[in-house]
Amino acid sequence: MDKRQTVVSTANQQQTLTTSQGMPVDGNQHSLTAGPRGPILLSDIHFIDKMAKFDRERIPERVVHAVGAGGFGHFELTHDVSKYTKAKFLNGVGKQTPICVRFSTTLGERGFSDLDRDPRGFAIKMYTEEGNVDFVCNNTPFFFIRDPLKFPDVIHSRRRNPQTNIRDPNMAWDFISLNPESIQNIMFLFSERGISDGYRHMDGFSAHAYKWVNAKGDSFLVKYHIKTDAGVKSIAPEDSVKIEQRTKDYSAEDLWNHLGSGKAASWTFFIQAIPEAEAATYRYDVTDITKIWPHGDYPLIPVGKFVLTRNPSNNFAEMEQVAFSPGNICPGIELSNDRILQARVFSYPDTQRHRLGANFEQIPVNCPMYGKIHNYQRDGPMRVDGNQGGGVNYEPNSLGGPVEDPSTAAKPVAVSGHAMRNLYANTGDIDMEQPRAFWERVLKEESKKYLVNAMTKSMRTCRPDIKQRMVTLCTNVHPEFGTRLKTALENVDAPKL
Ligand code: HEM
Structure with a gap:
């Protein structure tokens, strides 16, 4: 049986149908009319409640990565990496942290085929004791651009023609031909690895360098490599065309059926680490996301395992509303000067305030699991967490409100030079x-x-x-x-x- 199409009862015993205010509903097949042939009455509270809710079912889709699927499980630390970071979830071999993962394609609108030749997204939310930490990765170890000012352009160029609403290869190749640093990503995308055989058979890469800081204050530039234990597999274009005749949700269906049958899916997490002082003189600019660091220079260091064990209970609640951001970090994991990373830290919560609302962090899948939020932020639409009750809402205060912890401050970053539209220095051949x-x-x-x-x-x-x-x-x-x-x-x- 196709488990994807199975709609299950959530109740052990049948319950009375209610309106969204909890009032019992007397009838759900016929609307309230003035006589058998008369018009519908405005006093049909149930009809108006039901229809108004339906009218508002769709929220804006993600501006990119709208097509996706995912699940839940845990991260387990299998190796001691305390030399590189003081992050608590990365200290204490054997420690497990609950995770939510969403895979995606980049360009297609919701409903588009998930077998497109397109970079795949691989986003992981870890509910750590120091707040949510997200790894928002792709299945490519590099990116098309290295300056975020070009992001809207690279995405527009690969989407639909604004006049015809048809995808136009002239736009995509025009952009690429004028943006030489894209070529490495293009060669990956048009290689045999361009169409992943489902989400279980692909790797994930941060592509960016993050900065990891250990308890002594030593810092490292670190790239993430998340390698599938099921082996990388891709689909030939002619096979993807055949599959698309049956379903456009091939990758989602594969993941759902796999997890639904009680099997786990797992990935091994490695890092590459460059001591920060060494990074300044490395041949490749470590803030340039269009470059990899050859493994001969910096080998992979094993860290842990990501394991998915269960499907979402409800797709909209947990996959459509989940909100990842590369800026969700914790003490011991800091941002680097990679311009793309810096821009993403703004862009994700910005789009999420638009897509999900100002209080999107309170949606259960986005809530930190450990401890409550303690701060001076209040109100806003859809505030549903008690709004911090009678707690003091200003600082400084003499009422025992939450206080800052200077020991969690990021390592100071030295900056120099002129504030101007600086070009990347190390370009050309x-x-x-x-x-x-x-x-x-x-x-x-x-x-x-x-x-x-x-x-x-x-x-x-x-x-x-x-x-x-x-x-x-x-x-x-x-x-x-x-x-x-x-x-x-x-x-x-x-x-x-
Ligand atoms: C300037 C560069 C970039 C910008 C401005 C940008 C912006 C965005 C935005 C606005 C979203 C939608 C978020 C949401 O609605 O919740 C998104 C999703 C995503 N992006 Fe980026 N992005 C950039 C580069 C990257 C890079 C380099 C990667 C991977 C290495 C990446 C991976 C992803 C993934 C995996 C998602 C989907 C997350 C999910 O499943 O909800 N993006 N991006």
Whole structure:
């Protein structure tokens, strides 16, 4: 039986139907009318209550990552990483922390296929004793851009044409051809790993460097690698097309059926760590999210396990309303100067205040589990947590209100230079180094063919100047890559637009 379509009774014994105010409902099949053929009456309280609730069922969808699915489980610390961080949930081998995870695709609107060739999201909320800590990762270890001012542009370019409302490859490839630092992410996306075989068979990466600080105050730039224990698996484009004829929810269905049948899904958590002092002279700018740190330079260090064991009890309550942010951190985990990370810390809670309301932190799935919130914030729409009762709501006060704890302060950050629109200093051919190594040393012949074919297929209806700029960009990566793309584009059967 398809467990996804099973709607279960939540009550052990049948209960009386009520309005949302708790009044028993006398009838739910016929509205209150003035005579058998007369109009509906405004005094049909139940009808108005039911219809008004229905009218407001949809909330704004996530502006990106609208399609998704997830579950609940725990994180277990399996290795001693106290050398790198004082975060309490990362101290004490064997310690378990409850988690909520949501996987997603990036571009599609709600209802869109979850088999799109698209970066996958992998967001984890850990309910720690020091508040909620979120890892908001993708299945790619790098990103398209390194300055957040370009985020709305990269997303617009890969979405629908504003006039036709049809996805237009000219827009996406135009942007990429003019934004060379995207090429590493593009090569991953158009490789065999571009269409994950469900969410259980993909890895997650912070891509950013965070700053971890230990109890002595030593700091490290740290990237997260979350590797699936089920092995990475991808789907061939022709198979994804066949599956999409049956369902657009393939990845969600796979996860639901797996967890629903009592099986767990797990990932091993590793970090790469660079002592902060060393980071300043590392060949790659550690604040540049378009770059990886080769494992030969900084090997993976095992930390723990993420284990999913149960499906959500209700999708809207727990998956649609869950709100992640890379700014949800705790003492021992700090932000780096990565511009994209800095921007995300603003963007997520900002969109969540719009998407879910000013008090979105009080929605049960978003509430810290340990201890209450103690602060001087009050009121606002949908305040449902008692509003901190009769507690004092200003500071300083002589009434014993909550006090700050200076020992939790982040490590001071030294800054220098001019406040201006500063360019990234380390650019140019260094942006091509890692894509070049990927082409030369990682891709086998079959994979090179796959990559060039997939890019050609996507680009075939593009304007000649865009194709030419892409050939130039790929030639800068590697002359063989450029030549192969050029030949493929010249020979592809390009349908008229
Ligand atoms: C400037 C860069 C970025 C901006 C402005 C941005 C912004 C956003 C916004 C506004 C959302 C919707 C959040 C919500 O409605 O709750 C979102 C979702 C998400 N983003 Fe980003 N993002 C950026 C880069 C990234 C990067 C680099 C990653 C991964 C490494 C990432 C991973 C995700 C994930 C996984 C979600 C879905 C979270 C969920 O399941 O609720 N984003 N992003």
